[in-house]
Amino acid sequence: MTVAAVEAPERPAHRDPNVLRWLGAYTASMVGDSIYFMALAWAAARTGSASGTGLVLAAGSIPRALLMLGGGVLADRLGPRRVVIGSDAARAVLVLGLAAVLVLTAPTVGVLVAVALLFGAVDALFLPAVGALPPRISPPGQLARIQGLRGLAARGASIVGAPLGGVAVATGGPVLAFATAGALFALSLPLLLGLRIRPLPAPVKHGGTVAGDAGERTVAEERPTARQDLVDGLRYIRRHPLLGPLMIVIGLSELGFVGPLNLGLILLSEQRGWGAAGMGWIVAGFASGAAGAALLIAVRGRVPRAGLVMCLTVLVGATGIAAVAQIPSVPLAAATAAVVGLFIGLAGALCGALVQTVADPAYLGRVTSVSTLFTYALIPLSYPATGAAIALWGTGPVYAVSAAVCAAGGAVGLTFTALRRAELPR
Numbered sequence: 001m002t003v004a005a006v007e008a009p010e011r012p013a014h015r016d017p018n019v020l021r022w023l024g025a026y027t028a029s030m031v032g033d034s035i036y037f038m039a040l041a042w043a044a045a046r047t048g049s050a051s052g053t054g055l056v057l058a059a060g061s062i063p064r065a066l067l068m069l070g071g072g073v074l075a076d077r078l079g080p081r082r083v084v085i086g087s088d089a090a091r092a093v094l095v096l097g098l099a100a101v102l103v104l105t106a107p108t109v110g111v112l113v114a115v116a117l118l119f120g121a122v123d124a125l126f127l128p129a130v131g132a133l134p135p136r137i138s139p140p141g142q143l144a145r146i147q148g149l150r151g152l153a154a155r156g157a158s159i160v161g162a163p164l165g166g167v168a169v170a171t172g173g174p175v176l177a178f179a180t181a182g183a184l185f186a187l188s189l190p191l192l193l194g195l196r197i198r199p200l201p202a203p204v205k206h207g208g209t210v211a212g213d214a215g216e217r218t219v220a221e222e223r224p225t226a227r228q229d230l231v232d233g234l235r236y237i238r239r240h241p242l243l244g245p246l247m248i249v250i251g252l253s254e255l256g257f258v259g260p261l262n263l264g265l266i267l268l269s270e271q272r273g274w275g276a277a278g279m280g281w282i283v284a285g286f287a288s289g290a291a292g293a294a295l296l297i298a299v300r301g302r303v304p305r306a307g308l309v310m311c312l313t314v315l316v317g318a319t320g321i322a323a324v325a326q327i328p329s330v331p332l333a334a335a336t337a338a339v340v341g342l343f344i345g346l347a348g349a350l351c352g353a354l355v356q357t358v359a360d361p362a363y364l365g366r367v368t369s370v371s372t373l374f375t376y377a378l379i380p381l382s383y384p385a386t387g388a389a390i391a392l393w394g395t396g397p398v399y400a401v402s403a404a405v406c407a408a409g410g411a412v413g414l415t416f417t418a419l420r421r422a423e424l425p426r
Contacts, residue, residue, distance in 0.1 A: 143356045
């Protein structure tokens with residue numbers, strides 16, 4: 001009697017050693033990021049120049065904005081694993097080198113700006129590549145869980161990184177803080193080196209194919225230039241029935257959300273007299289809500305009607321953004337921020353899972369670079385405009401406009417039938 005072979009069930013992401021290696025490396029890098037930015041701000045403040053401090057903190061956004069799309073091209077050409085390992089090693093060397101320099105001399109604005117520019121350039125390579133790795137280390141059915149685990153790691157890194165950076169600065173100054181950050185970047189390297197990468201699904205092309213870690217190409221064709229790869233990636237996103245709408249949702253929702261959460265919350269706390277402690281409680285409320293959303297996705301693994309739920313949660317979160325500026329007390333503002341974090345965090349996790357599920361893995365570095373460009377490069381450049389608008393019109397109107405922009409992302413998403421009906425794989 002012949003017994004039919006039964007396909008082994010998919011291993012859940014949180015029990016997959018390959019995913020856990022990636023998660024450990026990502027967490028170490030994110031904690032290192034938090035410590036690095038705290039140490040950079042502290043070292044910049046010690047130069048005694050307020051304008052110089054602002055210049056140092058803004059410098060890293062420039063290379064991210066200019067090079068992020070190129071980082072996505074590089075991830076697709078060389079493979080995301082190689083780019084992540086190379087960029088994390090470069091970050092470790094750069095930050096440890098800065099710690100060594102500061103042992104010998106006091107920090108100067110020029111040195112710190114140079115480091116911030118270099119770190120931003122390396123980040124422009126790291127961010128698209130690390131976002132393109134999940135589909136190469138796990139089956140499609142686990143990508144939503146991985147997004148939930150990634151969200152938990154990011155929130156945990158923020159909670160752990162800031163106090164750890166503060167202790168390092170208080171104990172040994174910026175030198176110890178930079179050394180700690182560099183050590184964490186280095187710690188991620190053996191975990192990344194141990195990753196097992198799934199091969200790209202390769203469609204057969206006429207004239208034969210040549211397989212590579214970055215994708216497939218025909219034998220008869222010459223390898224396209226980096227510029228051609230970039231144009232091809234942007235055209236792929238524009239023509240895709242889901243990726244184009246998803247990028248619109250990401251851009252609008254991030255534009256309406258990030259300004260009020262970061263710069264706007266500082267100014268709101270000053271105007272209401274809540275102080276740093278009050279702002280801290282509100283940020284903690286948002287973080288707890290976002291962590292709850294990440295945990296929900298990590299446990300469930302799949303949300304039915306993911307596209308529709310994503311758009312609706314953006315709309316609910318946008319309503320909460322507008323409400324924060326109208327609330328007179330810290331406890332109620334913190335509770336509202338938790339609701340915002342829950343719904344916006346859920347929307348972000350679902351959006352990330354949809355992007356990674358529907359994108360052709362050969363294009364995923366370029367797709368990730370476009371979505372990451374909004375969050376890490378272009379949106380921070382809007383902070384001066386947000387600050388000027390609050391100075392002119394106050395926090396209430398600016399929060400209301402920001403909430404409207406965020407809601408527009410969800411509303412636009414609902415107009416696309418393909419996005420409303422989008423589902424995550426089982």
